Amino acid sequence: MTVTPARAAGAVLLALIALAPLVPMAGMKQYVLHVVIQIFVWSFIGQAWSLMGRFGLVSLGHGAFLGVGAYAVVLLWNFYGLTPWVGGAAAIALSVVVALVVAYPCSRFGIIGHYFALVTLAVGEVVRLLIIAERDWTGGSLGVTLKAASDASLVAMQYADKRVWYYAGLGLWLFGLWVWARLDRSMARAAMEAIGEDETAAACVGVRVTRFKLRITVLSAALTALGGIAYAQYITYVNPETLAGIGVSLRIVFAVVLGGMYSLLGPTVGTALTIALSEWLRIVFGVKFIGMAETIYGLLLVIFIIFLPAGIYGSLAALVRRRRPAPVPATA
């Protein structure tokens, strides 16, 4: 591998990120680590979403997969004492089933574009409402707390030390980047791009449209569920509002659109900015302007979709490169 300035910068940045928990930050340390862990986990979820989004499979219901993943792992632990390593696998499998139940009929009957987005919007809500309705074991809208293990342990995947979660989050984020980059170099990307442009034309050149769409949807759902699991294990509390439904689903989409869904680091940049924004608003306004963050998100989203469809990072990267024009997103 040749050493280019970009690669060198990336390596230095990565080393700094890896060493950050060792820097003494006095009283701020726990808070800083907490914010960065959130950025890692939500960036990973954003990457998972963009695997579909970049090919015009715009899902407004990824909260469904988050919720299924997070609740399944927490409930299996609380009720059956099943270690999250096994429970997590079950949770991911469950979210894959949900993804197939939604995506297969959509793919089969040609529900694409805006219509697909609307279907997924409903799915996210259905999962949220189910969680609220099944209050006997999900805790309803009050949420449910992960039963604490006797002490920090690998089996329970519970650690009070934020440094452990920092590195786990870092690993998750790097894994997401790796998946994204691998897909980007594969034939599946060419196939999905063709499908995103015109399904009939893609079928004409021999692309198995349904199969590719299902595969990418399953991959995206499984990774999203994994993100939900990681989040639940870190926060040790799950709640239908933060892990299912329209709110969280749209926040994922917003972060990715803001950063840029066509580039490797776009979801990360977008997530970091949105989390920083909401933290800042929370610190500056406290509880005075509830809903302010959402209002600003909404305004920015409209502005970005109109003026910077490739997102902040995507547009900057395109400016630097100028070799290939930044792709224009599907109008979904």
Next chain:
Amino acid sequence: MSMLELRTVTAGYGQFTALWDVSLAVERGEAVAVVGPNGAGKTTLLRVISGVIPPRHGDLVFEGASLAGRPAHEVVAHGIAHVPEGRRLFPKLTVAENLKMGAFLPRARKAYRESLERVSALFPALAERQKQRAGSLSGGEQQMLAIGRALMSRPQLILFDEPSMGLAPVMVLRLFDLIRRVREEGYTMLIVEQNVRQVLKLVDRAYLLEVGRVRMEGRAAELSEQDFVRKAYVGL
């Protein structure tokens, strides 16, 4: 043995039957047209061949293998390329990327460079526009690209679905020139077309389809001499 043979194919959508007992054959090296008015079942016929809908009865045999009801990607893999109605390019991809997609299946991918040279030799205008987006090409160039993309899959047989649909009369003439160039390369083709007059000048044989049945078939020259065809379709 014919390259492609449809044996008493009946097909339709739900309750509706669009094709009744249609039999048709294309020999290797031949250019065959299926002509007929709107609603005759021409597009349904192509959909059956390219695997979009399965035939209800009858068989579809290509190079000795039954393809009836096989999915579209298998049909392409067997060597049947499809130039769809309305061209159906990937507008935001470049010319080069569109051609590359044409060679998507493994067998075609292996011969990608060779195919590309062949297409570039056939349509030099495309070679000059490699990096341009397909959506920004002129109508004629888009038509070239649609045909070029089909050729990239290394087909034995090329299906053209209403190639002249929606083109201005002057463009129609150019289009048929393009198809003639492909024809001179020795490709076997089946063209579904409403422009009976032009297409009969190009092909060896033709079938006349009316309300889902084969009304007439024969040498192109003979068909265009038939009083019935001349009056109803050629407009003389």
